[in-house]
Amino acid sequence: PNRVVIKIGSSSLTSLHGEVSRKKLEKLVDQVVALKDEGMEVVLVSSGAVAAGYRKLGFIERPSSLPEKQAAASIGQGLLMESYSELFLSHGYVASQILITRTDFSNENRYYNMSNTINVLLERGIIPIVNENDTVTVDRLKFGDNDTLSAKVAALINADQLMILSDIDGLYTDNPSTNPDAKMLEHVTEITESIEAAAGDSGSAVGTGGMKSKIDAVKISMASGISTFLGKADIPDILIDAVNGNAHGTYFENK
Ligand code: ADP
DSSP: OOEEEEEEOGGGTBOTTSSBOHHHHHHHHHHHHHHHHTTOEEEEEEOOHHHHHTTTTTOSSOOOSHHHHHHHHHHHHHHHHHHHHHHHHTTTOOEEEEEEOGGGGGSHHHHHHHHHHHHHHHHTTOEEEEEEOTTTOOHHHHTTTTHHHHHHHHHHTTOSEEEEEESSSSEESSOTTTOTTOOEESEESSOOHHHHHHOOOOOSSSOOSHHHHHHHHHHHHHHTTOEEEEEETTSTTHHHHHHTTOOSSEEEOOO
16 A cells, blocks of 8 residues: 555554653654655554643643633644654654644535645645644544544545554454453454444453444445554564564454
8 A cells, every 4th residue: 555544543552641742742753754765655643632732731630621621732733743753854854734624525525625635735745744733623533543544634635545553453353351251363354243232342441442432433434445444553573564464463354
């Protein structure tokens, strides 16, 4: 694949205390840089704005009310972008920020504007970093993180592959945090009723969508014929391996 969308969840970017981890950001950036060095076009869909901002808003722990999370994201989004920009620049790459809302996809003008903008950025070697515009929409903060948003972005720009990085190494036959007998599936060609039933909520305090919203995302990407990989964010070289088809994780591909 030449054009890929990578989605990373809050739980994969934060430390145990819920703050954004510089180390984890660096590791992600290094992997994206490796793909860029191969000549690939990469769009990053990154969560983490709330995690990057809540302390500066005066909270000791991640706040729980929506307006407080939105306010934290308003501080954190800029800080997160600052870190990304700095890290990518140190490797010679330029990052850009794209804030979108779900309704942007159902407005024809906005749809084409988004697509044109991202195409120009990609053609010029830039790494667009997408997040939901938390000030005006709370969907992501309420449910689903950026899972379905990343699938819509992948469809919008005709990506070859969507990669969803999570705190779990793949899709299991049942929620592995509650069922120790659950088995990981390596290849999925169809989202069946039993897969939908197996996909449960998030097990972590920072994760919001769980496997449910990831399956919703996969339904969107598969409907657009985009192969999708789900894997664990902290496995070394997971992105390069996923692109080459030999990563540990779940591959979703139409038959
Ligand atoms: P992220 O923040 O990385 O997006 P989430 O916490 O939202 O991650 O979602 C991943 C979690 O979903 C897993 O850690 C697991 O607890 C839960 N989960 C529920 N059902 C399943 C399943 N069938 N297979 C794998 N994980 C599942």
